[in-house]
Amino acid sequence: MLSVQNLSKSFGGVQATRDVSIDFPDGSLTAIIGPNGAGKTTFFNLISGAIRPDAGKVVFAGQDIVGRSSLEVVRLGMARAFQVAALFPSLTVKDAVTAAVTSHQRKSWTLLQRFPLEGTQHRTDEILELLGLSSKANTLSRNLSHGDQKLLDIGLALAMDPKVLLLDEPTAGMGPDERWRMIGKVQHLWEVKKMTVLFIEHDMDIVFKIAQAIHVLKYGAVLAQGTADEIRRNQDVIDAYLGTDHHLAHAAGQE
Numbered sequence: 001m002l003s004v005q006n007l008s009k010s011f012g013g014v015q016a017t018r019d020v021s022i023d024f025p026d027g028s029l030t031a032i033i034g035p036n037g038a039g040k041t042t043f044f045n046l047i048s049g050a051i052r053p054d055a056g057k058v059v060f061a062g063q064d065i066v067g068r069s070s071l072e073v074v075r076l077g078m079a080r081a082f083q084v085a086a087l088f089p090s091l092t093v094k095d096a097v098t099a100a101v102t103s104h105q106r107k108s109w110t111l112l113q114r115f116p117l118e119g120t121q122h123r124t125d126e127i128l129e130l131l132g133l134s135s136k137a138n139t140l141s142r143n144l145s146h147g148d149q150k151l152l153d154i155g156l157a158l159a160m161d162p163k164v165l166l167l168d169e170p171t172a173g174m175g176p177d178e179r180w181r182m183i184g185k186v187q188h189l190w191e192v193k194k195m196t197v198l199f200i201e202h203d204m205d206i207v208f209k210i211a212q213a214i215h216v217l218k219y220g221a222v223l224a225q226g227t228a229d230e231i232r233r234n235q236d237v238i239d240a241y242l243g244t245d246h247h248l249a250h251a252a253g254q255e
């Protein structure tokens, strides 16, 4: 279980995270939502070791990981999908994932490119299959669609063999069809890999449709937490979203 306890972080006068405590049970699929500037990305930065909290604990794999480097956190089993596929434009999808698998296994990428190990290939193929990228294995990263680049970003995180996966707005910048395709893939890999997935998402239709638990942040603090049904009827949440463009009222009428 990943457990965040009394986490706080300020940047100068801005308190981005205020005394946040949340438990993420093993194998859960959880959405972190909240208006712009609510502190969602800061929350991910804190739990993944990218920045250090002013106070509080992040208990993962039975230990408080505050103060551990991002790399150590990854080694413990928490990975985050970054927008990195674009950094390897001339690698094919398969080579990019192979490189990530290899680096996680601390083997030499250059050597393996010539003499790939069976285990590495198998793992790479499994990741591509899981994300529906097998048919694009030999496509150069730079020629992928925006959605497929984001899938490759997730693939590079999966190469770290995580128990917990953090996705910061996996559907950002996508049209409606592509969004549902992406979120279908996220749900599929969560079901197949049985890992703990935390995702930040602005699209309430998506959140209400797939998240088992939803935590709403506002001004850095937890405003509400619960199931889709509980959150869509929560007056504090409705108030927090009034006047924003997130169409909570519209999404609340769905399903």
Ligand SMILES: Nc1ncnc2c1ncn2[C@@H]1O[C@H](COP(=O)(O)OP(=O)(O)OP(=O)(O)O)[C@@H](O)[C@H]1O
Residues within 6 Å of the ligand: 011, 014, 015, 016, 034, 035, 036, 037, 038, 039, 040, 041, 042, 043
């Ligand atoms: N490195 C930083 N230095 C100063 N202020 C920061 C820093 N990072 C975040 N903040 C501030 O902390 C607050 C929370 O920001 P954060 O990016 O975590 O919110 P968010 O919920 O992810 O927003 P969005 O939905 O717009 O992505 C904001 O007021 C932001 O300006």
